[in-house]
Amino acid sequence: MEKKRAWIYCRVACPDAHALAVQQASLEAYAEKHGFEIVGTTAEQASGLDFSRRGLAEVSRAVAAGEVDLLLVADLSRLGRDVVKTDAYLRWLEDQFVEVVCADGSIPQTTVEILHELMKATGASLSAQK
Secondary structure, rough: OOOEEEEEEEEEEEOOOHHHHHHHHHHHHHHOOOOOEEEEEEEEEOOOOOOHHHHHHHHHHHHOOOOOOEEEEHHHHOOOOOOHHHHHHHHHHHHHOOOEEEEEOOOOOHHHHHHHHHHHHHOOOOHOOO
């Protein structure tokens, strides 16, 4: 059985090299424990509301090139904090057959479940997004 090819994505909103390093080490350990092959790692300091992030573009290029089976994040809020933009990105990942795995213990299976987790993490509600 082939190992799933994982891309690790780490993000912090404020400059904090230590927090990024801890996040990355934790995700590397998670990948090893679950038998994932790490094919790339992105660590960046940027707002979760901005989806034109350099690091997210790097992930997107690897996904579009077919190099990734799963995207490994500490929790869904690391991917993004804007519910609508995050949902659109998750749908795109789903269309590319890339699974999102959250090392915080949640392993969402569908975009709807992922969106629900994001809303819980950010305290958002569907009515607030209208």
